[in-house]
Amino acid sequence: MPKRNLARFINCLSGFKSANLIGTQNKAGNTNLAIFSSVVHLGASPALIGLIMRPDNNARHTLNNIKANQQYTINQVSESFYRSAHQTAANYAENESEFEQTNLTTSYIEDVKAPFVNESRLKYAVQLKEIVPITHNNTMLIIGEITHVICEEMAIKEDGSIDIEALNTVTLSGLDSYHTTQRLSRLTHADPSLPVQDINDSHDAVKDAAR
Amino acid sequence: MPKRNLARFINCLSGFKSANLIGTQNKAGNTNLAIFSSVVHLGASPALIGLIMRPDNNARHTLNNIKANQQYTINQVSESFYRSAHQTAANYAENESEFEQTNLTTSYIEDVKAPFVNESRLKYAVQLKEIVPITHNNTMLIIGEITHVICEEMAIKEDGSIDIEALNTVTLSGLDSYHTTQRLSRLTHADPSLPVQDINDSHDAVKDAAR
Secondary structure: OOHHHHHHHHHHHOOOEEOEEEEEEOOOOOEEEEEEOOEEEEEEOOEEEEEEEOOOHHHHHHHHHHHHHOEEEEEEOEHHHHHHHHHOOOOOOOOOOHHHHHOOOEEOOOOOOOOEEOOOOEEEEEEEEEEEEEOOOOEEEEEEEEEEEEEOHHHEOOOOOEOOOOOOEOEEEOOOEEEEEEEEEEEOOOOOOOOOOEOOOHHHHHHHHOO | OOHHHHHHHHHOOOOOEEOEEEEEEOOOOOEEEEEEOOEEEEEEOOEEEEEEEOOOHHHHHHHHHHHHHOEEEEEEOEHHHHHHHHHOOOOOOOOOOHHHHHOOOEEOOOOOOOOEEOOOOEEEEEEEEEEEEEOOOOEEEEEEEEEEEEEOHHHEOOOOOEOOOOOOEOEEEOOOEEEEEEEEEEEOOOOOOOOOOEOOOHHHHHHHHOO
């Protein structure tokens, strides 16, 4: 298989991926925005989030800014701006902001030295904790702690879960395929002595939460 | 927020997640199967795949088997068996196989000391490369190299990509919500001097592959 085809093939094996924009800025306040498909949940307590980063041209600006300010934002990509989100992967010069180039807009909150994506319906600020080198292929696992969450209230359920499908959050497969979702079901906590059950309504979810 | 609600909340922040079953066996040949939402692409060349593992009761059997045999399988979860896949998370005893308990069936290939999920339409064998401890929350990044891929041929496109939506692969959000997908588009490689473009057909994809 040609090398680029092989890259497409291997990129599909992990399954559906998250689509997130990482917002950063340098010491001079110049903003950067880059799409990543490798944001991964690490744990809820403490609230840690991981990000696999390849030190290529495009990611280098993001990495330098994270190292400089120790803060970054993660912004879920919704259907309404997934095309702009994809375009942030283009190899813009360091002094060109992907926000301007892709018609996405910044928003800020106090204490966070990184721009949020105004258009994102679920976003959060992250404090850098550690950069773990993955020596086998010269990539890194960036570990951060979630410090501030901004989410549309309508999507937050009584049991704490967030209906990210209601926010039109998209999912990625491979290098370039974007998808919306259709919920099959929420399933109750698996128990060896019980069959699989649906969480039918908020009452069930609250019962399950009480476990 | 109560602790379990907070866990649900934080688990939704990373966005849509992959749904995969990890197949392993111990030295005596007893099989284990466990669902994970944290399989992440690390790189195509070499073909590396990551897995975040929390050493709780359920994952411990998987971890012990991976350490013992240095091999495991990763099996994408499709719509037809997502409920069985979820049930593998139940806390079965070490001598109970999740295959039997959930009515999934094993299949094997030569040279791989781990069971595949027969029902899975895209699956692969992985050779353990490294276990990286994540000290902040006592989890681990398991790094493996993909050695054998088994995939329904109809889903493999001319440009190397795999149409995992055509395989009815599901995606997960939070702890318990399963979703099918609906493709919005495939987009061409982002270029700073060009607007975002759809890959309309295999011809476009081949052109893009030639870049």
